[in-house]
Amino acid sequence: MSDAVVTLHGVSYGVGSRRIFSDLSLSARRGEITAIMGPSGTGKTTLLRLITGQVAAQSGEIRVFGEDVRAMDREALYALRKRMGMLFQNGALLSDLSVFDNVAFPVRAHARLPESVLRALVLTKLHAVGLRGASALMPTELSGGMARRVALARAIVMDPELLIYDEPFVGLDPISMGVVVRLIRQINETLGLTSIVVSHDVDEVSSIAHQSYLLAGGKVVAGGLPETLRHSEEPGVRQFMRGEADGPVPFHYPADNYQDELLGSSPSGRT
């Protein structure tokens, strides 16, 4: 696909004997928001780590901006990462720097800008996320939602072409969640970015995504328009999209027979 910014084809990855992905394929198109959903523990964050080259896939092809991530050395990866921004689940703000210095951090690391220009740039980005007034605060003085917004300002301060969000809605109150949802959409539209949002918050992520993928068992089990996934009758997709407690993903962790275990005749039963 020529307009794909990120392409994964036949990717397999595992840690030790545990297989996380087998023959995984998906793509994220330029200018769109691509949602990657799936139950906890399916490897959504690991997928982002593969895309950004933090871990290396054992087989398959991962291309970002047309470049093969698996073949890159540290220098090439750093050059690639300058074209992307990432929002971490907890914000990952540098704890010994103020909000202003956190946002200024990547600029200071990669560009020699006069302090006045840097100040204007940082304040512009903080204003975009509504936190210009919090520039002097330290990360410990921020709420979870505010920290996420500062991290977003930091992620866009270098004007990346690709923005990756790892669980951006986790632990946020409804107001903060609404703000973050709106910001992701706004930033994607106004800056013309390509965005990948990893989340298990179905409603929020579906409301802004152009296309969605559902991961389960190390594979893409469904992909397409969010509405298509929402109305899918495939049991696994339906269980996740509608939040049903039981289904292909069982409520109970595999265990011995309940009655046997209670009566103590099961080998794993405790007396």
Add this chain to the structure above:
Amino acid sequence: MIDSALSRIGRVGLFLVRVLSNIPAIFEQPRAVVHQIYNSGGRSLIIIMLCGLFVGMVLGLQGYDLLQRFGSEDALGIAAALGLLKELGPVVTALLFAGRAGTALTSEIGLMRATDQLTAMEMMAVDPVRQVVLPRFIGGIIALPLLVAIFNIVGLFGAQLIGVQLMGVDAGAFWSQTQQAVELDDVAEGIVKSLAFGLVCSLVAVYEGYHAEPTAAGVGLATTRTVVVSSVLTLLVDYMLTAAFLGA
């Protein structure tokens, strides 16, 4: 067991090479190094001075007790000065440094790992070894010899306090014999040891922090390892350097 120890030594060696290969970057962030000298050194000052005073006082008491049996209590200054300069100063300071500054470095870097701050840097195309590890490593190496010097001065004052003020050793004899007996080689031995201990303690602290498992338990374990490994290595290196200096 031997395999795992050797592979661990290899990993630490490679990490050291990676840190040292970034040395030129230190000139781009002199303020960060100064900040880390304050963090590791300045914040350890009180405990170092306090312990230096007590060690010196004990040295004064024990030295006086021993020397007066031979009627040589005037040599107390020499005994205290050489004991502090060549052994007690560098070793005790390094052990205290490992417990105070080393653990702080490990837990700080470990927590940065656990809260994704190091990964965030990598994602911003900033090498965390260059940005986080290097200033702390160099700051520790510079801070330890400075702390040793302060420990020695306060320790000598403590020995003088007991020997001269309490036990009645002649002040003139105490200081003049010290001045005559202590040679530049003795000072050099202390400086070399404190630099070596600074390198060992700082390296262990940053290595353990950087490679800590990103959990509360993992950071705790790494912090404990920093104290244990630094202390053992300090004593091992001390023996090797002492043997080398005596052999030279």
